[in-house]
Amino acid sequence: MDQTAPPPFGVHLTRTEENVAEIDALAGLLEEHGGGRVGIAGVLGDLDRRMRRTYLPHPRLLGRAVDRALTWERRDRRDLFWYPQGISTSVRTDVERDVIVTSWYSKRSHGSRVSFIDLEAKRYRHVLLVEPTLDPSTGSGAGRPGFRPLKAHAGGVVWHGPYLHIARTGRGFLTCRVEDVLEVPAGAGLETYGHDYVLPVRFAYQAANEEGVERLRFSFMTLDRSTDPPSLVVGEYGNSKQTRRLARFPTDAETGLLATGEDGVSRPVLDGEDGLTRMQGTAVVDGTYFVTSSHGRTTYGHVHIGTPGAFRTQRWATPPGPEDLVYWPQTDLLWSLSEHPGLRWVFGMSRSRLLRATRD
Template sequence: MRSHRRTTIAGAVLAIGLLLAGSVPATAAAGPTTLPANQFTLSADYHRFDAVNSALVSTLGTAPVHTVMDNANHSRKKPPQPVPISGVTGSFQFDDTDNKDCTNYPQGITTSRDAVGTADNGTYDGHQLVLVSWYTRASCTDKTQTRSRTTLVDWDATYPDKYRKVLLVEPTGSTSTPDFRDITVHAGGVAWYGNYLYVADTGRGMRVFDLRKILKTDPGGNPGQIGRQSATTYYAHNYAYVLPQVGIVTSNTTAEDKLVWSSISLDRATKSLVMNEYTCKSGCRDYPNRAPRAVRFPFAPSSTAFAANTTASQALQLPWYKLNGGASHNGRWWFNSSGDHKLYYWAAATGSKSYPWVSSGESISYWEDETKPDLLWSLQEGVGNRNVFAVGQAGYSG
């Protein structure tokens, strides 16, 4: 997400050796401290773009997820080398173009198991899916963020090993001339719950999308064209599908420092969403130099949406830094640090431990399973080494 340091040869050899040995010993680590949860609140608006979105749907039409996947046009592949950590149960890489692209970076991860749970083998619209969020830079050397997208990846033996990119857009214009524009967030974390897709917006909170409202666009035009070209023609950088924003969840706090929404993850066990901050101990210019926090926000009862106003149910100050990803499930927490390539585990009853982890690691998603061991899904953003992988969570739970 923010650190692209390469694993040293010695470190890679050690990691592979540990993998071949079949286990990685945990080491004790300092633990979080509790903060007053009531100082963190959310305000949610799921209807901000209703009028324009209705006009866009009427003009362009929608494509259900199964149609998007029927038209998947990229092939995922097996990583050329094993992911060098213990307990990997499955992995893939994007195609060579995406794997080596220095202008697009994968960030957040969520799955259809987040969306629907374990029913029907965790399938959404007939597909078992891994969803990854990306941000786009202006160029390989210019880090200015110019757009955001998602990738829907089939993880199901019933279907080909395919994936499809869907551009994230913000509705603009009016009901008579509906339009859309690029979203330029870092998309550092993503969580799929029911039909809603929550995407982290670093300084504000989250943007909300609805997977039932994927729009069909014209794949023509030049790569730079976005939005309405005529009454019936809409381009989207040659994407065939766009996902328009439906709402916004805004973060508020009475604390001295506002929350930095670096990553998010769903906790289905407690029907809540957790977020964590990326901060530095010292020396960072673009990120806070202070201890990071992790905060839990409950969804409205019997809903996959937040209430109009929500107060956090848990808040932690963390002793670890450069946290690109965090996840929680039923009282247990995991945090991935790109600073020291470790995965930190913590539960109030048992304390903290740390495990060797991948370089350039990103977000984490918890994968529930009724008949098999539960998993942790994660990914790497480094150019040329974009592994998306799952590990057995029991091996990283103290």
């Protein structure tokens, strides 16, 4: 670690064992019914829904900073039970198409899911996130494979190499491998709540804290690619009475997963304790933080630019209810999404224009 960097503070993550046997057994069961492991290529070859492009009127009704916007099909745009939250991209993955992935949580008991969006084709598909299981009560050797819906708010998602990381608030985050996407035929007898594909969790990063240190809430996450190797940056949503910290975990250059100490534990450094109220997402580019904040269903969101403790605000920059944030270097766009039913967009904002606006 850089000697000039601040020391780790009293929180850490411990990685669990991988669910290899459970996932392989589940894939085998589904193959017997004509489904099984299809990976990310299988999903991208079977996108069943269409994004609608939103042409920006004047004045900008989606927010002052929005340069490009797409919206979901009507059934997803108005859905009262699934809420979009996190966003990431296929940048520096093995996927050759320009793909955005978003996360959603269910207000029912259906857990959480991700949606893969092909930006060129403007098509997408939902994939249910699940925890794989082996039921020993069946008496069939290792047990009958199955799964249960993943219960997580999924406020942030990071796609890094072959892995998809899903934020789990006070419990840390969960990691999936995109090549583990499974097709679930109707005859398999497994409840998918209308989803044809599921993505099982490979392992978890479980959060813990030292005595006297408040646990870190993984409200949203992003990957800072301007560090070498990239850093996983985590932030807390909070009101004026809650902690609003920003923390940074170094990653391992070889695996792309979190770097660990000799004890196998991953420890972050604290980027700042004086984050903004109602932070929803962040992207970090060359040391500059871009942060979204929300202000209810009827008020446009803000984007804050700078560093912890020294932000300047672009007011009314986004639609109401902005969530997570990610940077796409090739286009210089910051992508975000909004959550409220009837007011849901996936939208891009020019990073350079935001910088100029805050300097004027």
